Amino acid sequence: MVRSDKGSETDLMAECQVTFRRDEKPDLPIHKIYGFGTSTKNQRIEAWWNLLTTGQTEQWKKLFETLKHDGFFDGSDYDIIALRYIYMPVIRQQVHTFVEMHNTHRIRRQRNRAEYLPTGTFK
Numbered sequence: 328m329v330r331s332d333k334g335s336e337t338d339l340m341a342e343c344q345v346t347f348r349r350d351e352k353p354d355l356p357i358h359k360i361y362g363f364g365t366s367t368k369n370q371r372i373e374a375w376w377n378l379l380t381t382g383q384t385e386q387w388k389k390l391f392e393t394l395k396h397d398g399f400f401d402g403s404d405y406d407i408i409a410l411r412y413i414y415m416p417v418i419r420q421q422v423h424t425f426v427e428m429h430n431t432h433r434i435r436r437q438r439n440r441a442e443y444l445p446t447g448t449f450k
Contacts, residue, residue, distance in 0.1 A: 330362040337363070375429065383425050387418055 329344050331337045341361045348360045391410065394400040400410065 328359055328362065330364060332365060333363045379422070379425060383421050384418070387414065 329340070331340065341363070344361050345357060348355055391400065394410075395402070400406050
């Protein structure tokens with residue numbers, strides 16, 4: 328069972344989860360496969376996504392919107408392939424660097440959480 332908030336990015340994830348689980352157990356009711364709801368425990372990941380968006384990906388989104396506005400991008404398959412060929416390696420490297428920095432930043436110890444998989448560098 329997977330549970331998430333009702334964000335714009337979760338519809339596809341929910342659809343995939345239902346497809347995979349029903350492939351395994353066709354009669355499994357949806358409430359045992361996926362649930363939407365509010366969460367007070369996802370604040371850290373939401374903050375991380377905000378950092379990634381504002382610090383890394385927002386500039387690219389604005390560039391691509393400018394290209395479209397100025398008539399250099401019409402959304403055709405050729406334009407999409409060209410943009411991916413030109414920009415994807417740079418964007419991937421920037422996101423990879425951001426993730427690496429996050430995964431190695433100093434964190435405080437997690438008390439009373441034996442099941443917790445530590446990441447980062449302990450203080």
